[in-house]
Amino acid sequence: MKTTAELQQIATQVRRDILRMTTNAKSGHPGGSLGTADWFVAMNFNLMDFDPKNFTMSGEGEDMLFVSQGHITPVIYSTMARRGYFPVSELNTFRKFGTRLQGHPSTEHGLPGIRMASGSLGQGMSVGVGAALGKKMTGDKHLVYTMHGDGELEEGQIWEAAMFAGAKHVDNLIATVDYNNQQIDATVDEVMTLGDLKAKFESFLWKVVVIDNGNDMQQVLDGMAKAKQMSGQGSPVCVLLKTKMGFGVDFMQDTNKYHGSVLSADDLPKALAQLPETLGDF
Amino acid sequence: MTHYEKQSSKELRAGMGEGLVEAGRKNENVVALSADVKGSVKMDGFAKEFLERFIQCGIAEANMVGIAAGLSLCGKVPFIGGFAEFVTGRVYDQIRQVVCYSNKNVKICGSHAGISLGEDGATHQTMEDIALMKVLPNMTVLVPADFNQAKAATLAAAEHVGPVYLRLGRSKMPCFLPEGEKFEIGKAQLLSEGTDVTLFACGHLVWEALQAAEMLEKVGISCEVICPQDRRRRHLRGAPLQRRPRRQRGPDPRPPLPHSDGVRRCRR
Structure with missing residues (x-):
């Protein structure tokens, strides 16, 4: 277990990784990755129970995570590497020909930690429901986590899965929504407002935890701990994680400009100057 | 020339249903999922015998595919059942991403395939399902010929590790292949x-x-x-396919094509 200060240091390094990986690859999705870095670090280092050195596809006897918005691979891969799934130096290969670190996660290259391909949006909650049912059938008490973008909630399949999980009492499932109100074309409110999202999930028979500042490490830790406590009581749990897209670099924050575009080599040093190297760059 | 006798008329989907029950008895990890059509796709026998291993997904095929993929991670062997169009074409992207591209041990049973669902009209008559499924990576496509073979193919699908599409029709068809014959994939x-x-x-x-x-x-x-x-x-089975020598053709009796040099290259 890491202290909150240690987790913050790791998150800063992860943000450096995200920017260096995407500029190095000249493509990728830094915006959502920066916004969710604190959550991914908290989950990987403190909240989830798993052994990165002994990865199994079945996830038996450990918590499982499915990231439904597969485009945020920079934060996924960086936290996985920093947690010990694979060498940090491999981050250099991100999006390069022949890499295990494809732009969207895939399983065919056998990257430890990836159990399901994602990229086509809206499918991760269904997979999480299936894995959660599987854990119930096999008597495994561990939890299944899923992560979703808020724009992704426009996909109908999300609500098929949400309806199922609530109706069938899949209470070993915790789904987190990166609630940053940004998507590619505009804000989520402009594209397709979500209305009262908390009430929506509650009407689908879920319990809901709201984390008001998903870029505050302590709030993330406390909110997710609360969600874990609420699991196992007959309802799936949804966490509305309010984050800022691009968090950590002032000129990248609160805009969808960097959803799917990267910093130029000239702009990269300006961003990195705001994020001190804490664990050593890859 | 081998002569085949029509022994009876039975639905192939019912062969799948019987095979699924037998597979369930053999392997406790076999589970079945249906999108509100368990009777139509003959999964009701399995649901009755293995209530705790049957998952009613409601009318939500996309979610059903994802749930099956998740279950397979935990060592389960999920069979999903639905009308062929709605468990292939409707959910092509889901099958592509979380079943085939991710190479998960999911079995897709598409009943009412092709024009066998004639009376229901064109929306239900999938003519594309085999083409869609056969181009997917890791997918094995099985199209049994009668009730007995459908049952045997279901048992073979349960033992095969990897995605399978099992295509079945709705109507009663002649049963002419021997009962209990092992189905060999490939x-x-x-x-x-x-x-x-x-x-x-x-x-x-x-x-x-x-x-x-x-x-x-x-x-x-x-x-x-x-x-x-x-x-x-x-x-x-047995000897490899022998190529027969081509029949010798005589000279082409048809006149040459206009403006050609007299050499016949291609004509229909």
Whole structure:
């Protein structure tokens, strides 16, 4: 277990990784990755129970995570590497020909930690429901986590899965929504407002935890701990994680400009100057 | 020429249903999922015998595919059942991403395939499902020819590790293959030997091909009938397929094409 200060240091390094990986690859999705870095670090280092050195596809006897918005691979891969799934130096290969670190996660290259391909949006909650049912059938008490973008909630399949999980009492499932109100074309409110999202999930028979500042490490830790406590009581749990897209670099924050575009080599040093190297760059 | 007797008329989907129950008895990890059509796709027998291993997904096929993929991670062998169009075309992207591209041990049972669902109209008559499924990575496509083979194919699908699409029709069709014969994935069946023409057929059309072969036999044309199973390997039971020498043709009696140099290259 890491202290909150240690987790913050790791998150800063992860943000450096995200920017260096995407500029190095000249493509990728830094915006959502920066916004969710604190959550991914908290989950990987403190909240989830798993052994990165002994990865199994079945996830038996450990918590499982499915990231439904597969485009945020920079934060996924960086936290996985920093947690010990694979060498940090491999981050250099991100999006390069022949890499295990494809732009969207895939399983065919056998990257430890990836159990399901994602990229086509809206499918991760269904997979999480299936894995959660599987854990119930096999008597495994561990939890299944899923992560979703808020724009992704426009996909109908999300609500098929949400309806199922609530109706069938899949209470070993915790789904987190990166609630940053940004998507590619505009804000989520402009594209397709979500209305009262908390009430929506509650009407689908879920319990809901709201984390008001998903870029505050302590709030993330406390909110997710609360969600874990609420699991196992007959309802799936949804966490509305309010984050800022691009968090950590002032000129990248609160805009969808960097959803799917990267910093130029000239702009990269300006961003990195705001994020001190804490664990050593890859 | 091998003559096949019609022993009875049965639905292939019912063969799948019986096979699924038997697979469930053999392997406690076999689970079944249906999108509100468990009776139509003959999963009700399994649901009755293994209530705790049957998952009613409601009318939400996309979610059902994802749930099946998740279950497979935990060592389960999920069979999902629905009308062929709605468990292939409707959910093509889901099958592509979380079943085939992720190479998960999910079995897709598509009933009411092709024009066998004639009365329901064009929206239900999937003609594209085999084409859609066969181009997906890791996917094995099985199209059994009668009730007995559908049952055997279901048992084979349960033992095979990897995605399978099992295509089944709705209507009663002649039952002509032996009961209890093991279904070997990847091996084509040479159902009847012949020397003039080869007929390849799968599913409901195998019986029709055998009837055609008998009719042609009567007018002096010897037909070979082959039922392929799975696109990737085409082996024949017993001896490998022998290529016959081409028949010698005489000179083309037709006049040359206009403006040609007189050499016949291609014409229809």
